[in-house]
Amino acid sequence: MNRSPDSSGLNGTPRIAIDAMGGDNGPAAMLGGVVRALRSDPSLRFLLIGDEAQVRPELERLSFPAGSVEVVHAPDAIGSAEKPSQALRRAKTTSMGMAIRAVKKGQADAALSAGNTGAMMAIAKLALRTMPGIDRPALAALLPTLGEHDVIMLDLGANTECDVQNLVQFAVMGAAYARTVNGLKKPRVKLLNIGTEELKGTDELKEAAALLREASYLPMQFDGFTEGDQLSRGKMDVVVTDGFSGNIALKTAEGTARFVTDLLRRAFTSSLRSKAGFALSRPALHMLKVHLDPNNHNGAVFLGLNGLVVKSHGGANAKGVCNAIGVAARMVRNDITRRIGEDLDNFRAHAFAEAAQ
Template identity: 70%
Template sequence: MTDTPRIAIDAMGGDAGVSVTTEGAARALKLDPRLKFLMVGDEAAIAAALAMHPALKAASDVLHAPEVIAGTDKPSQAIRRAKTTSMGLAIDAVKQGHADAALSAGNTGALMAMSKLALRTLPGIDRPALAALLPTLGDNDLVMLDLGANTECDANNLVEFAVMGAAYARIVMGLERPRVRLLNIGEEELKGTDEVKEAAALLRDAPYLPLSFDGNIEADRLGRGEADVIVSDGFTGNVALKSVEGTARFITDLLRRAFTSSFRSKAGFLLSRPAFHMLKTHLDPNNHNGAVFLGLNGIVVKSHGGADAGGVANAIGVAAKLARSSIARRIADDLARFHAHHPASAAAK
């Protein structure tokens, strides 16, 4: 826990690479002047980009990495190149204590594999989970996990995700007892797989946890503001996330097409432009950028590969907030409390 977090950034990751990464870091520094950075990647390219941002240059150190993890690299290939790539060296900086968090917009599978191997999981955690913030109609965003790190999960994994997601929600949204629900094919207790039903029973039997378990929720209610944390296995969660993102793009593209279809529509657009801008801003994934691998002995944040500078700045903000918190201790304490009441779940690890 530190008030001046140092963020190790894979400067070469993402679709646009170092130019957008440095612009995003410069924006984050303007919002939070206490930040420090370790920019990891091609030294010459980073130096040229930093020359455009004097304040960021003064707040940054550069670590040269001769290689970059490609989007097509398999996790096994990435692991073998961890010591020579910008992604691997950014993660290693967290492991060695040279940075408080790592951030990359690169290959998600490679980032997950290298992070888990280098940092390991917290005591009591079987598998880390990928969590992200999604917009809702409520007063707060929604924490959703897992979003693809674990395609198959048992009941204990889902309970661990619930505990981790609730701890994350308490930090990023300031909630004392986040409302947690399981993503399911129906709200009834009898619906769903055996794993989901067992996880629901375990969570209902854990009032001592700092969360409020509100049962199941269907995918069509994700954005209604009826939950603060939604838990699922990684396969289901990833499909749901991509459906939400695709629907958001469909709506904005459909409205854009409708507003340009005729002179009358164009005139209507001029009148409704403020509302359309608000909708676009609310649905823009850059404004909710920064997924987190929860459950590791260190903080690793995943930025969208196509994020713009504003999106990168938001992801850096997430990393800084977690670095200033005690999320690892909160997760470990909550899980220790759960395992004390359910020794069979701990013995099964």
């Protein structure tokens, strides 16, 4: 399973290890996503890691280009309710653990799983360790907006409590991610707060804001604070917060999206006149459905590790898995780990120079 020289993602052929057993829909969704990804990008290569007795039949049912996939048997899988401590003890024999270890061993450029988030973070941190200059990795994801690009938000649950340095590091990592995924030269970065005024918020938020305002040499534009009701307006490219607040904000946004779609469905089926209105409004409603579909924004990333790990929604379908694969491939090709490292080195060098004055 050792990689050949031409399999390097930096040479244009990312090799991605797939946890075929993770998620609500198992091998069917994961392999379906691989097929869709290969249709749009035949240069991709995959390690499909899971129970061979379940993966092989699904593989035979689908059509894969020759040489694009390799099946690696994993005797175990991590359950959705399994505690991270239990998952760590079984990591070496599970499909998730083996996918992440493939990145550590250099057999893959990135790992992708739709499984247990807590277990995934624990295994990834232990196997890959954090990058120099990063105290804690963060979970970042794309959220839909009314703007030209999705907004990147981090942390979304990996760290419930964060200090000033954590928030600054998250901002640096989020900006590098925005430059990679959305192609932005100088992403607009904001800190999530209870108000936009400089005097509002915790001491950690105010101090982190002060440090980021002074870091004008970094490839980002720090725009101060934002409130939760502005997340979807398209007025920022990166939103930084602690994992506790970020997870609540994310779940609230997802719940609101479901509420809106369910409310519209109920309204348009309440009477004959409503049903007629639905027929006339169908194109606009389809656009709304596409915009709010989590499968179209799938692919959360653990940033700050010595290796690339991508988390898919547990309930993602083949289209959602394909989109998560696309996120992983773009990160590999743009060498995001190097970009983050360079930005952190730059930040530390300026901080050291200022302290020495």
